Amino acid sequence: MILIPVSCYNKEAATFAKKFPKGTASIFTCADLAEQSTSLYYPGFEKSTITVEGVTVPVHAITGVVNLLPMILPEELYFFPEEERDYQSAEFHALLTFFLDALPCPVINRPCGSALTGAFSQPLHWVDLAHKLNIPTVHLMIDSDNRANHVGVAKPRNHLEVVCFNQQIISFSNDAERNFTDYQTQAQEYTLQLAKHSGSAYLKVAFEVAESQISMARTSILPDMRNDHLIQHIIDYFQKAS
Amino acid sequence: MILLWGLEGDDTLASVSNWLRQKKASMYFLSHAEIDNTRMCFSATDNKYQLYHNGEFVPLDNVTASYLRPYDFRQYPQFQQGNDSAKLAARAAQVHTLMNTWSESTHTIVINKPSAEATNHSKIFQSRLIHSSTGLMVPETLISNDWEVIRTFAQQHGTLIYKSLSCIRSVAKRITYAELLERCDKIAPALFQQKIVGTNVRVHVVGKKIFACGIQSDVVDYRYGPRVIHQINLPADIQDKCIMLAQHLGLQLTGIDFIVTPTNEWYCLEANPNPGFSFYDVTKEKVIARAVAELLLAGNN
Numbered sequence: 069m070i071l072i073p074v075s076c077y078n079k080e081a082a083t084f085a086k087k088f089p090k091g092t093a094s095i096f097t098c099a100d101l102a103e104q105s106t107s108l109y110y111p112g113f114e115k116s117t118i119t120v121e122g123v124t125v126p127v128h129a130i131t132g133v134v135n136l137l138p139m140i141l142p143e144e145l146y147f148f149p150e151e152e153r154d155y156q157s158a159e160f161h162a163l164l165t166f167f168l169d170a171l172p173c174p175v176i177n178r179p180c181g182s183a184l185t186g187a188f189s190q191p192l193h194w195v196d197l198a199h200k201l202n203i204p205t206v207h208l209m210i211d212s213d214n215r216a217n218h219v220g221v222a223k224p225r226n227h228l229e230v231v232c233f234n235q236q237i238i239s240f241s242n243d244a245e246r247n248f249t250d251y252q253t254q255a256q257e258y259t260l261q262l263a264k265h266s267g268s269a270y271l272k273v274a275f276e277v278a279e280s281q282i283s284m285a286r287t288s289i290l291p292d293m294r295n296d297h298l299i300q301h302i303i304d305y306f307q308k309a310s
Numbered sequence: 311m312i313l314l315w316g317l318e319g320d321d322t323l324a325s326v327s328n329w330l331r332q333k334k335a336s337m338y339f340l341s342h343a344e345i346d347n348t349r350m351c352f353s354a355t356d357n358k359y360q361l362y363h364n365g366e367f368v369p370l371d372n373v374t375a376s377y378l379r380p381y382d383f384r385q386y387p388q389f390q391q392g393n394d395s396a397k398l399a400a401r402a403a404q405v406h407t408l409m410n411t412w413s414e415s416t417h418t419i420v421i422n423k424p425s426a427e428a429t430n431h432s433k434i435f436q437s438r439l440i441h442s443s444t445g446l447m448v449p450e451t452l453i454s455n456d457w458e459v460i461r462t463f464a465q466q467h468g469t470l471i472y473k474s475l476s477c478i479r480s481v482a483k484r485i486t487y488a489e490l491l492e493r494c495d496k497i498a499p500a501l502f503q504q505k506i507v508g509t510n511v512r513v514h515v516v517g518k519k520i521f522a523c524g525i526q527s528d529v530v531d532y533r534y535g536p537r538v539i540h541q542i543n544l545p546a547d548i549q550d551k552c553i554m555l556a557q558h559l560g561l562q563l564t565g566i567d568f569i570v571t572p573t574n575e576w577y578c579l580e581a582n583p584n585p586g587f588s589f590y591d592v593t594k595e596k597v598i599a600r601a602v603a604e605l606l607l608a609g610n611n
Binding site for chain 1: 355401
């Protein structure tokens, strides 16, 4: 079984699950964890079970995970009284961090202590990693006194995007009006470095082109549900791994 | 310059600050209570962070080591009332984000980097790291919302302990098999743990220095009841494993909790990444605080 943890508010997830071979992928929400039988052990994780679509699933039956749940907001836990949701969101985060990390199958992306879907939870950590790897970043100023800056990295102009999966470049796309293929090799190299040093199985990086140079502008570690090419790579990867 | 970020009333931070003062260290105390008067900026162009406190520029380039003990600012009065409280909270959250990313990016000593502290956000995630990285024994643990499964687990282990899964502070409680038989209410997945009977031991690792104490108490969670704390010597293999664990987790300072059984089995309960060690620093000279101060000073040299 391929497990797809998602927010209960994610309307595209069911369509995404149907792109996998029939009956192999199931979406999984916090409501499944809370309202059906869940039993996770440590030591002895191999004895653990969860319930998916009403069926008890031993953890060894899970052959891959596409993790589309970057955080657990209190709103996700609508089935708890409102006053409990803040506390329970930390509890569910803790539970899922352990569960997704302990699974022996491939997890895209495997969590770490600070982020449920990979290495970093903050855009600025990507900027820091880029600096450590000598990868140029877009000009960015953040000031705690200026709320307009709080979102972090803005949407780049004149951009190109590179998608990396399992240390392979699987797609490269240009800004619709410009052709930046001259920068393709450099962008791909930067993306591979960022994926390797962040430990990300899946990574999409958007670069801005300005003054004959590319600069990292944005990253995404949530697999793109509309990218059929990516999905085929994920299916092949899970099949090989199992 | 050594940067201290926390609350003036915090005994742990104050004990380190006292030692730094005795050693005539250059330090800057950044009051977390004044987070609404703290400003941080970051420019990706030159990869520089700038810190201002009460309008004064604090040169982060001069910081050689830092000890960060921030709190949940939402508990402070200025964030709980008034029309601007949401705006103030968003601003304070941004100061936290920028302090976190600065502390991750700096090459100086930080007690502790937020990414290293984060392993404690999930107790069972950390338990797995503890066991896999050091071989230390950890209690048998079950996360479940299924009373039948919980009762079966209790039949194997007798009385259980239940507590929160996350780092949100909670009081660990005992639950017996007889009590479990009466339960059929709907619950969220909760953490149940084999109750290990023995003596509580707290080990503080400061760099490569070790400080251990035993705690005698009759209550499950000794923080909330009468107790006697006394210094002890650790077996050499446990000392080595504690240092190995702190290094594996990337923690310069950690408080590791053990229970030692009458048959001398050492069970590791957790590694606290931001320990309030003054509670355990029972010697007159405050040896743990001195070791923390010396670690910070080592970054200064």
